[in-house]
Amino acid sequence: xxxxxxAAVFSKPAGPMRPYIEALIKLILKSGLEPLLDKQTGSYxxxxxxxxxxxxxxxxxxxxxxxxxxxxxxxxxxAARRLWPHDIPIIGINAGRLGFITDIVLEDMxxxxxxxxxxxxxxxxxxxxxxxxxxGGEEIFSSVAVNDIGISHGRALxxxxxxxxxDGQQMAVQRADGVLVSSSTGSTAYAMAAxxxxxHPHVLxxxxxxxxxxxxxxxxxVLSSASVVDIEINETRSAVASFxxxxxxxxxxxxxxxxxxxxxxxxxxxxxxxxxxxxLRRKLKWNYLPQAEKPIHVKEITxxxxxxxxxxxxxxxxxxx
Numbered sequence: 001x002x003x004x005x006x007a008a009v010f011s012k013p014a015g016p017m018r019p020y021i022e023a024l025i026k027l028i029l030k031s032g033l034e035p036l037l038d039k040q041t042g043s044y045x046x047x048x049x050x051x052x053x054x055x056x057x058x059x060x061x062x063x064x065x066x067x068x069x070x071x072x073x074x075x076x077x078x079a080a081r082r083l084w085p086h087d088i089p090i091i092g093i094n095a096g097r098l099g100f101i102t103d104i105v106l107e108d109m110x111x112x113x114x115x116x117x118x119x120x121x122x123x124x125x126x127x128x129x130x131x132x133x134x135x136g137g138e139e140i141f142s143s144v145a146v147n148d149i150g151i152s153h154g155r156a157l158x159x160x161x162x163x164x165x166x167d168g169q170q171m172a173v174q175r176a177d178g179v180l181v182s183s184s185t186g187s188t189a190y191a192m193a194a195x196x197x198x199x200h201p202h203v204l205x206x207x208x209x210x211x212x213x214x215x216x217x218x219x220x221x222v223l224s225s226a227s228v229v230d231i232e233i234n235e236t237r238s239a240v241a242s243f244x245x246x247x248x249x250x251x252x253x254x255x256x257x258x259x260x261x262x263x264x265x266x267x268x269x270x271x272x273x274x275x276x277x278x279x280l281r282r283k284l285k286w287n288y289l290p291q292a293e294k295p296i297h298v299k300e301i302t303x304x305x306x307x308x309x310x311x312x313x314x315x316x317x318x319x320x321x
Contacts, residue, residue: 002119006034008055008064008088010079011041012071012095018044020095020106024070025052027110031117036064061086066117066269072096073189077244080146084128084266091116091269098283100188101146103270112271121269126185126201127225130262133241135255145243146266147186149259151231151251152178152211154238159214161235166208167227173234176213181206181229181259188280190245196220200276206261225261232256 007028011017021044028035035052042054055063061083067090069079076092083090092102093109104112115121131149133141153160160178164171182191184199187207192198196209197220204225210218223229233239233255241249241257251257281287 002066002089002121004033004066004117004119006036006064006066007117008036008038008060008067008083009041010038010067010069010071010075011044012075013040015095017070017095020070024068024093024109024113027113028068028117031114033066033117036060057082061088064088066091068093068113069102070095071102073099073101074246076101077146078246080266080268081144081244081246084144084264087267089123089267089269091121100279100283101185101268103274103279116269116271120272122272122274124201124268124270124274125265126268127183127204128262128264128266129181129183129186129206130260130264131181131241131243132258133249133251133255134258135252141241141249143243143247144262144264145186146183147189147244148180148182148191149241149243149257150178150180150182150190150211151233151239151241151257153236154240154250156237158237160233160239163232163234164208165230165232166223168230171208171221172218174210174213174215174218176210176218178211178239179231180209180211181231182209183207183261188283191220194220197222198280204261206259227260229259230256231259 011021021041025035037052037054038060039054042050067079067083067088069076069090070093073096079090093104093106094102095106129145129149131143132139151160159175161175163173180191184201184203187196187199191207191209194209194211196207199205206223207220208223209220233251233253235253239251241251
């Protein structure tokens with residue numbers, strides 16, 4: 001069972017967050033931990049108003065042994081990108097929209113968070129993606145991503161033509177709004193919206209997902225975690241390489257974006273009993289089946305029971321009121 005003494009607090013950068021931040025800090029203090037605020041969270045308080053330390057990422061990394069993120073999946077991605085080199089586990093409290101990786105709903109925070117800060121939690125280690133950009137054979141940029149790395153059209157809004165190579169072998173030439181290489185974690189994010197499959201987070205694979213391809217036969221492809229994907233820009237008026245949609249880098253014709261599964265990981269903590277399929281059912285409403293509020297019963301209308309062999313009574317349509 002892990003033991004925590006200092007908790008870094010990260011929050012989303014917009015919205016009426018201060019009351020929720022204060023409630024979170026009270027829970028951390030009540031659990032016997034010292035709260036440490038990142039600079040974004042500290043900005044919700046006037047200078048000198050917050051009695052808790054407001055620290056840089058480097059200071060948080062050296063002092064915190066757990067992080068609590070209050071926000072949506074984007075806030076969680078930002079925290080994971082900043083903390084993964086320091087192996088600080090992250091707890092996600094959903095104050096955003098769907099919240100696939102911030103799985104604790106805000107209303108449950110007072111009940112669940114103290115138990116997790118006391119060490120009653122499940123560890124979930126996820127692999128990152130690593131992306132590099134080459135121009136003229138030289139590496140000009142590199143970064144990691146939690147969800148996805150890809151290219152998309154820039155401000156010109158034209159299509160991008162690109163060639164995809166997998167392990168040095170040409171796979172396809174496509175024209176599209178862009179293309180994504182997604183991790184299994186990112187399979188419930190942009191990749192899902194673009195028509196890609198959902199992968200269990202412990203599947204060590206990559207998804208290659210074209211975004212609005214001009215040829216309808218282009219489909220998402222699941223690739224080995226040992227593969228290396230090269231995306232070469234053939235033609236574009238403007239294009240941008242994206243790392244989790246948080247780090248953007250302008251690319252030009254001839255540039256190559258190379259993506260692979262990183263050996264590095266980040267760690268999320270879940271409540272005891274967490275189940276990925278239960279999360280999918282709740283977030284995607286897979287248990288909802290449309291049906292009539294008041295079914296039609298034949299006997300009430302005709303005054304007789306239906307004849308199983310010779311019944312010409314119209315059947316109730318479950319989709320009609």
